[in-house]
Amino acid sequence: MDSSLKDNIKVIAFDADDTLWANQPYFDDAEDRLCSILAEYGEPRYIKSELFKTEMQNMAELGYGVMAFTLSMIETALRLGGNRLSVSAVSEIYSLGRSLLRIPATPLPGVKETLAKISRSRSYRTIVITKGNMLDQERKLERSGLKPFFDHVEIVSDKNEKTYSDLLAFLGIGASELLMVGNSFKSDISPVLNLGGYGVYIPFHTTWQHEQTDEYDHPNLFRADNFRELENIVL
Numbered sequence: 001m002d003s004s005l006k007d008n009i010k011v012i013a014f015d016a017d018d019t020l021w022a023n024q025p026y027f028d029d030a031e032d033r034l035c036s037i038l039a040e041y042g043e044p045r046y047i048k049s050e051l052f053k054t055e056m057q058n059m060a061e062l063g064y065g066v067m068a069f070t071l072s073m074i075e076t077a078l079r080l081g082g083n084r085l086s087v088s089a090v091s092e093i094y095s096l097g098r099s100l101l102r103i104p105a106t107p108l109p110g111v112k113e114t115l116a117k118i119s120r121s122r123s124y125r126t127i128v129i130t131k132g133n134m135l136d137q138e139r140k141l142e143r144s145g146l147k148p149f150f151d152h153v154e155i156v157s158d159k160n161e162k163t164y165s166d167l168l169a170f171l172g173i174g175a176s177e178l179l180m181v182g183n184s185f186k187s188d189i190s191p192v193l194n195l196g197g198y199g200v201y202i203p204f205h206t207t208w209q210h211e212q213t214d215e216y217d218h219p220n221l222f223r224a225d226n227f228r229e230l231e232n233i234v235l
Contacts, residue, residue: 009124009198010173012234014150015182016130016137018204019227021105021144027069028206030096034073037089037096041080051076052209063157065133070097105140110228115149121235127152129167129180131159131187159187164195181230186213193218200224200233 017023031051035044042050054072062068073093077085118126127150130137134155141147152171156163168175175196182188182199184207189199198220222233 006123006234008176009179009234010177011125011127011171011179012118013127013129013167013178013180015180015184015188016128016141017132018183018207019108019181019188019202020111020128020146021107021140022204023103023140024204024206024208026100026103027208030069030073030100033096034077034093037092038077038080040084047076047080050080054079056210064131066097066100066136067133069100070094073097101136101139103140105144107144107146108227110226112146114227114231115146117231117235119149124179124234125151125171127154127171129154129156129159129163131156159184159191161191161194164191164197168195179234183207184211185215186211189221193220196220198222200230202227202230 014020031048032044034051035047038047041047051072054076055069058068058072058075062071070093073096074090077089077093081089115126118124128141130153132155137155138153141153147153154167164175164178164180168178171178175192176198178192178197180188180192180197180199181202183202183204185201189201190213192199199218200222201215202224224230224233
């Protein structure tokens with residue numbers, strides 16, 4: 001990072017799911033298992049399309065996270081299966097959703113080591129800002145063992161320009177003093193760039209359909225192939 005820019009950055013904010021630990025692959029596997037349970041009601045592509053439609057319809061009331069996903073899976077199954085859907089199938093889907101509350105949250109390669117170096121440098125305040133259910137996200141952060149590396153944790157219902165504006169006000173900094181690190185260009189990077197902040201985009205190998213968006217170049221944008229490359233940007 002340019003030395004003058006490094007002097008300006010006061011806070012590095014990190015996304016959690018699929019930035020610090022893997023998350024979406026477990027949801028992808030759950031979708032595949034849902035398709036197997038509901039195989040008699042349609043092809044996998046159709047069932048996944050119907051599930052996504054349900055998730056989008058429920059977004060305003062349920063938001064993000066395991067509970068929202070589980071209810072959307074059950075609602076989709078009931079709509080597709082109707083009276084033919086067995087109680088055992090509903091029970092299996094419910095158990096499938098519950099299993100997502102116990103994903104290991106093992107840090108991705110290089111995450112723990114890089115966060116430790118940033119922490120030792122004492123150059124920045126570090127925070128987590130993530131979407132999802134508060135209890136679930138707090139538990140994942142605890143299981144990951146990464147909580148000691150962060151000065152503050154924000155669990156929010158959505159991540160947009162207003163969310164980040166409120167965060168800047170809470171932190172008492174300007175947009176140009178914030179660097180956001182994440183795997184979602186839509187939720188982690190673009191809103192911060194629009195406000196005048198900086199972003200480090202670290203793509204993950206799978207992305208939820210709702211988070212997919214067109215990417216673009218920006219003078220405040222850095223791209224990294226993996227988390228370890230963050231060290232070359234901020235230290």
